[in-house]
Amino acid sequence: MSSMCVSLVAAYVVVTSFVWLHVHAARLVTTETDGKAKFVLGNDFGVPVGGHSSLTFQVKSCGNVYILLTEKIKVAPTEGNYYFISLGVTKSHRISGIIEGCYSCNTFRNYKLMTVLNCTEYRAFWVAWDGQGSVSIGREGDLRTKPFLQFKGKKKYPINFFQVTSYNFTAEFRFHLPCDEGTYGENCTDVCGHCRFGLACDQDSGVCPHGCHSGWTGPLCAEECGNNTYGSECTPCGRCRETCDGDTGRCPNSICQPGWVGERCDRECFQGTYGPYCTPCGQCQEGDTCDVGTGHCPNRCQDRWMGVRCDIQCPPNTHGYNCTRCGHCRGEEDCDPHTGQCPSGCDPGWSGPLCITKCKSQTYGHNCGLKCGHCLGEGPCDHVTGDCSSACEEGWLGSRCNLSCPGLTYGQDCQYRCGHCAKGSKCHPATGACADGCEEGWQGHDCIRPDLPNPIRISTENSPAAVDQQYVTGSVRADTIAAIILGICIALLMGVIFTLLWRRAVNRHESKYRANYSNDNDGKPVHLHIPASHGDTTSNAFTNAGYLNISDTTAQM
Structure with missing residues (x-):
């Protein structure tokens, strides 16, 4: 007896938990059985309930009505995975009970002789199951209290179909079927919002059980988030350089706007840093802070630092806040890094405390203490060596024109x-x-x-x-040269005159000879008389000129 009580208590606890999962929001469906007690496909009424654990319905009948909770829509009369429930109505038909796997059996292990139906009025009921062998049924007003029938079997199987019928009497049913997934509210006319993980909303309120999908907000997850937000609560993105991830809010490649850091770029850099990685500022002038975006110092750098960010240390042989190059210190010695002064003075050719001033005109050398030499036209000399850039004045020699x-x-x-x-x-x-x-x-x-x-x-x-x-x-030299030149000119002139006269005489003689030969000889050959000696006076003028002696035979005759 005690063990039976424990079993009943356990079954009650299980069924009660499913009662709390009952879905209030439902769509109302009405049907009427024909009283022929058929439990087959296309029977009086069959409702798919797979994925659910409870159902509410109303019924009006003058005789018993019967309910099947089945794994498959077709079942055998004496075996199978299903539960057979009987609801009584009159004194002669008032057995109410639950049997497993046999709807043709008349024996109920647990039944009650009670009238739960009415011929003229609808009575409301709920039925619940857990898929672990527990089934219970109760009146609608007893939803959160004790059911009037309950059953605990040994087999475990899901319930996918809810079927009803009656025998000898017709019955009118009103079913409050669970809303289809994705709908909620009275008659299941409202559509769920964008619930997180794709889950269904609450079928009564429409609220998403685990919040909204990314990009949506509001109690029903039906309000779209604005741009540059992320997550189910439309949290504003951080200071990303590009749009953040809509689910996590992380910035692409973790690249932030200048002055911000973190995977969501939602943490501002500490003072004295800049850029997307909060790089420390350089050596800005004391009291200044660099720009959080560029790192540039607003005024100038501290001594011995340079660059727009003051992050480059001055090289050797420089001085001052902007790393000015040292002057011409003596012997390539470094100047003072703060004042720029040369500790041992200047190289030759330079002067001043910083040794950056060239020697003045006409001076050169160490401390500009030497005077330039005699450069041509009083031109300047080199300020270091003293050498003249042009020639020297007359009377002077040397690169510095200082040697007489x-x-x-x-x-x-x-x-x-x-x-x-x-x-x-x-x-x-x-x-x-x-x-x-x-x-x-x-x-x-x-x-x-x-x-x-x-x-x-x-x-x-x-x-x-x-x-x-x-x-x-x-x-004296000029007169002598002039006399010589004059004598040469006179001699040349006389030679030219003599040559012209001589050629004229030769031409006249040849013309005379040709004329005589043509007129007197009438084509006869000419007899040439060539003397044996060049002393012949007849042709003396021509022998001197190198011509042959020709005697005119006609003249001798």
Whole structure:
């Protein structure tokens, strides 16, 4: 007895849990049985209930009605996976009970003699099952209390079909069928929203049991999220450079907008950092913070740092906040990294505290203390070496033009030799003038002209004093050359005249000979008389010219 009680209690607990899973929202279907007690396909009524665990219905009948809960729609009368339920109505037909696997049997292991139906009124019932062998049925008002029939079998199988029939009496049924998946509400006319994981919504309220699918929000998951959001709650994306993932909110490749970090780019970088990876700022001027996007320093860098982000350390031989290159310190020595001053002074050619100022014009060398030489046209010399960029002035030599012409030389590049200065003294290096006069027998300011008895003088009315005692340099040499040239010209002219006269005489003689030969000989041969000696005076003029001696025979006759 005690074990039976334990079994009943256990069965009640199981059935009660399924009662709580009863679906209130349903679509109402009505039908009427023909009273012929048929349980076959196309019977009085068969409802697919696969995937459900309960059903509500109303029935009005003057006789017993019978219910089948089956795994398959076709069943055998005495065996199979199904439950047979009888609901009584009158004193003679008031057996209410549950049998497993045999609807043609009249024996109920657990039954009750009770009237639960009415001929004129609909009575509401619920029936529930768990697929583990437990079945229960109760009145609709007892939904959350104790069922009036329950059964616990040993076999486990799913219930996929709900069928009803009656015997000898017709019965009117109203079924409250569970809503199809994806619908809810009264008569199942409302469509579920976008529930997460594709699950069905609650068939009473339409609420999604595990929230909304990505991109949807609201209590029924029917409101579409705006752009740049993610998740079931339409959480705004972080500061991604591109649109975040609609499910997770992660930024593509974890690339954030400048100044943000994290896989969702929802954490701002700490102060003193910048960029998509919160890189530390460079060495900005004290008190300044770099731009969170670019890392650029707003003003300038601290000393010894350079670059727009002040992240490049100054190289050697520089100074100051912008890494200015040191000046020309002596011996390539580094300047002071802060002030730029050269500790040991400047290289030759440079001056100033930073050794960046060239020597002024006409100076050069260490501390610009040397003066340029005699460069041509007073041109500047090199500020370091002192070398003249052009030639030297007359009378000077050397790359710096600081060497006077050596010995007895003078002029441009010292190319001329001094004249006969008195006492063998040196002439002026530029002009060649003899300061102490000339040696005896020489004259001129440079003492290079002989002192002749009648020297050719140049007199000028405008400045007689300036040219007195001044003689044309090289005048004797010029007169001699002129005389020679004049004699050559006269000789050449006489030769040309003689040649012309001689050719004219030859031409006249030949013309005369041809005329005589043509008139007197009438075609007779000419007799040539060639003397044995070139001393023949008849042809003396021609022998000198190299011609043969020809004697006119006619003249001798």
